[in-house]
Amino acid sequence: MNKSLKMLVILAVLLLEFAWLMWPWISRQGYAQEGSYRHQQRFAAWAAWTRHPSPKTKAGFDREVRRLDQHMVRARWVMFAELSVLNGIGIYWFLKRETSKRVA
Numbered sequence: 001m002n003k004s005l006k007m008l009v010i011l012a013v014l015l016l017e018f019a020w021l022m023w024p025w026i027s028r029q030g031y032a033q034e035g036s037y038r039h040q041q042r043f044a045a046w047a048a049w050t051r052h053p054s055p056k057t058k059a060g061f062d063r064e065v066r067r068l069d070q071h072m073v074r075a076r077w078v079m080f081a082e083l084s085v086l087n088g089i090g091i092y093w094f095l096k097r098e099t100s101k102r103v104a
Contacts, residue, residue, distance in 0.1 A: 006095065013087075014087065017087070021076070021080060037067075037072075042061070042064040042065070042067075046061050048060065048061075049061045
């Protein structure tokens with residue numbers, strides 16, 4: 001396998017992973033109802049806001065949604081770091097394996 005083809009394979013894999021990582025979370029109910037992180041607390045805040053609409057209950061629900069947003073951002077950064085490490089190892093192995101295979 002020549003060098004340009006190897007780089008094309010590596011670039012294609014990285015682009016596919018990037019597209020998968022950045023794909024928006026699509027939900028008919030809205031992302032605030034989907035996540036399992038603090039779901040019971042978020043649902044209770046939403047129920048309180050719908051039963052007794054007031055600035056205080058709205059603020060409580062907004063606080064829970066903000067916590068979900070922060071959790072999702074942290075999880076995405078952790079996933080990005082893990083993928084970066086695995087990609088680095090995979091690229092090194094891919095390039096090293098092909099080089100050592102040609103020499104031997």
